[in-house]
Every structure is written in structure tokens, then in C-alpha cells.
Amino acid sequence: MSAQSSTQDTSTVPRAPWRDQFVEHVSKMKSPEFVLSTLGSDPTGRFKVIPRARTCIYRGMWGAMTPNDRNPAKKNPAAFESDCPTLTTDVRMEKVGEIFRPAVGTATDEDIHGCGGGGPVEALWWIKEEGIMTQWRLRGDAWIVAPNIDDKDNNKSEKTKEQIGKWTRVVDEKEVENWSWERELTAHYGNLAPGMRGSFKNPPPGKPANENSKEAEKVGEGTEDLQDSEGRKNFRVVVIRPYSVESIDLSDPSKARRQHYTYDEENSKWEHETLWP
Numbered sequence: 670m671s672a673q674s675s676t677q678d679t680s681t682v683p684r685a686p687w688r689d690q691f692v693e694h695v696s697k698m699k700s701p702e703f704v705l706s707t708l709g710s711d712p713t714g715r716f717k718v719i720p721r722a723r724t725c726i727y728r729g730m731w732g733a734m735t736p737n738d739r740n741p742a743k744k745n746p747a748a749f750e751s752d753c754p755t756l757t758t759d760v761r762m763e764k765v766g767e768i769f770r771p772a773v774g775t776a777t778d779e780d781i782h783g784c785g786g787g788g789p790v791e792a793l794w795w796i797k798e799e800g801i802m803t804q805w806r807l808r809g810d811a812w813i814v815a816p817n818i819d820d821k822d823n824n825k826s827e828k829t830k831e832q833i834g835k836w837t838r839v840v841d842e843k844e845v846e847n848w849s850w851e852r853e854l855t856a857h858y859g860n861l862a863p864g865m866r867g868s869f870k871n872p873p874p875g876k877p878a879n880e881n882s883k884e885a886e887k888v889g890e891g892t893e894d895l896q897d898s899e900g901r902k903n904f905r906v907v908v909i910r911p912y913s914v915e916s917i918d919l920s921d922p923s924k925a926r927r928q929h930y931t932y933d934e935e936n937s938k939w940e941h942e943t944l945w946p
């Protein structure tokens with residue numbers, strides 16, 4: 670991998686002190702659902718910006734996606750780890766535009782088509798399984814990995830790599846050159862069930878449904894093809910870079926405390942405080 674395309678070269682953020690516990694907790698969830706909030710524009714015009722929230726599925730940390738034996742895609746070696754949760758989405762959904770900067774919720778179609786982003790997000794997990802009873806709240810920015818991720822002449826693709834790279838560490842030096850961004854993107858697509866993969870070629874999400882159209886027949890159609898061009902052009906991986914993290918363990922209300930972690934960018938270190946719940 671070239672200096673720009675390798676995630677090792679830009680790493681500046683030390684391993685997050687909350688990472689292992691967070692990963693362990695989410696790994697226990699029967700269905701790793703979380704709520705992802707972004708900022709959007711208000712169609713009623715009452716406010717300049719409004720909060721938007723929706724349910725999403727956590728797909729593992731960037732560089733270490735949730736294992737799935739039925740994933741037919743070639744996987745990258747475990748060369749990197751990061752502190753960044755991922756989700757998959759469809760570029761035609763509103764959250765993608767809302768993640769793009771500088772204009773919250775007003776990015777043009779052209780802006781959002783490729784890699785980029787950097788807009789603010791908050792992600793929230795309420796984990797009830799096996800007595801964990803912990804809420805995790807991660808605040809940060811989000812970056813979109815699109816099919817043009819390996820386009821070296823595209824500034825936004827290079828910037829996306831650089832920004833995600835800052836939060837990514839090498840765990841196996843000898844595998845770094847065998848790791849590829851494009852392969853990671855395809856492996857995320859392969860990690861979805863065929864029915865879910867097919868949803869990326871559904872008619873445009875959020876647009877009026879014409880029940881008598883040919884498009885209506887496409888809904889629910891799956892695909893086994895990892896390079897299905899119609900679906901792949903809409904498929905995106907979203908990478909969240911948390912800089913403020915809070916967990917609250919409610920398993921014993923009398924001992925509940927809020928653990929608060931903040932990333933101090935100037936000094937490249939995580940601060941930790943214990944707060945009243």
C-alpha cells in the first residue's frame with residue numbers, strides 16, 4: 670500500500686481505554702441495534718437544524734468487522750484495529766447527506782456520491798443482555814467509505830483514508846501490505862445476508878411508492894453477487910470516530926456511576942472521569 674492509502678501512516682490516536690469493554694458489551698447483544706443521530710435541515714422551516722435519529726445495526730469496529738461464516742467475500746488480514754464502530758447504509762438515505770460537511774443536511778448529490786463526510790453524530794446503545802444493563806453513548810464525527818475509496822486522484826477519498834487512519838492502529842506489521850480498502854468495503858457487503866444486499870437496488874428510499882410500477886417488484890429481491898453493480902453503487906460503510914464516550918452501568922442502581930471519556934486532541938490522549946449518574 671502507498672503511504673497515502675495505508676491506514677498505518679496517519680495513526681495518531683492512542684488506543685481508547687473504553688474500547689475493550691464496549692466491544693465486549695456489544696458482542697453480547699442478540700441484535701446489535703443502536704440509535705444513530707445526525708443533524709438535518711427542517712423541512713417545515715421552523716429551525717435551521719433539527720436532530721434526526723434512526724435505528725441501525727452495528728457491524729463491528731473498522732478493521733475488525735463482526736465475523737460471519739457465511740460471508741463469501743475475500744477477507745482482509747487482521748492488520749489493523751480501530752476505536753471506530755461501523756454501520757452500513759444506502760447513499761440514497763438522508764443520513765448520508767447529513768454526515769457531509771460543511772452544509773449540514775444540504776450537501777448536494779454530487780458531494781455525497783463519493784467518500785467524505787466528517788459531520789457530527791451521536792450513537793447510542795442500550796445493552797440489556799446478560800446483566801450488562803449499560804448504556805453507551807458515543808459522540809464524534811462520521812466518515813463515508815464509498816466505491817471510489819481507492820481513487821488516489823480524489824482529494825475526498827484520500828482525506829477519508831487519512832481521517833479514519835488517525836483512529837486506526839497497526840496490529841500486525843507484516844500484513845499491512847496485504848490489506849486493502851476496497852476489499853474491506855466488499856467484505857462488509859458480503860457480510861450482509863443476500864436479502865439485505867439486494868435492498869441496495871430497491872427503488873429510492875424515502876420517495877413515493879408507486880405500487881403498480883416495475884420497481885415495486887424489486888423490493889425484497891436478494892443478491893448473491895458481491896459485485897452487483899446496481900446495488901454496489903448505493904452501498905456505503907459509515908465509520909464513526911468517537912471523541913466523547915460515556916457509559917453508565919445500571920445493573921446495580923445504588924452503585925451507578927457515569928464513566929466519561931474525552932479525547933484530548935492537543936495532547937493526543939484520552940481523559941477519564943467518573944461522574945454521578
Ligand SMILES: Cc1cc2nc3c(=O)[nH]c(=O)nc-3n(C[C@H](O)[C@H](O)[C@H](O)COP(=O)(O)O)c2cc1C
Binds near residue numbers: 702
Ligand atoms: C432493526 C433496524 C435496523 C436497521 N439498520 C439499519 C442500518 O444498519 N443502516 C441503515 O442505513 N438503516 C437501517 N435501518 C433503517 C433506518 O432506521 C432508517 O429507517 C433508514 O436508514 C432511513 O433513514 P435516513 O433516511 O434518516 O437515513 C434499520 C431499521 C431497523 C428497524
